[in-house]
Amino acid sequence: MDRKTITLEVNGLSYTRSIEPRMLLSDFLRQELALTGTHVGCEHGVCGACTIILDGRSARSCLALAVQADGMQIETVEGQGSINNLGRVQEAFRQHHGLQCGFCTPGFIMAITDLLRHHPLETDDQIREALSGNICRCTGYEHIVNAVRELAKERGPLK
Incomplete structure (x- = not known):
């Protein structure tokens, strides 16, 4: 399968990756960027465990393809604070x-x-x-x- 190169900003950092076009955004965050705070629950957009902020609004990352986020800004729970400095x-x-x-x-x-x-x-x-x-x-x-x-x-x- 052909790969697609995407660039997006996650928690203020820019990332460029070559991925399969069918990769879910939740899988991209977890597997490609190792941001495992975005959890995958139902994989149908019902439970909300995979909620992120995409271009300023909350979104279910299990319902979006990573290629759809090309050029967008994403916030994940990792960008909200740390163990030593909670948001x-x-x-x-x-x-x-x-x-x-x-x-x-x-x-x-x-x-x-x-x-x-x-x-x-x-x-x-x-x-x-x-x-x-x-x-x-x-x-x-x-x-x-x-x-x-x-x-x-x-x-x-x-x-």
């Missing part, structure tokens, strides 16, 4: 115990980052509706909602 959303998750097994957490963090950049999220109902595209099988969501509520009240610029 604001990560810190709110830690403070409010918004994770258990952690599998869904990167997708939630990316979705929340996008939501807080673009929506006021003034009520718990708005928060729950906004998060309805991400599935967690462990937490019961209450702690996640608490974390988002705190962040929505702060409303300072998010990374």
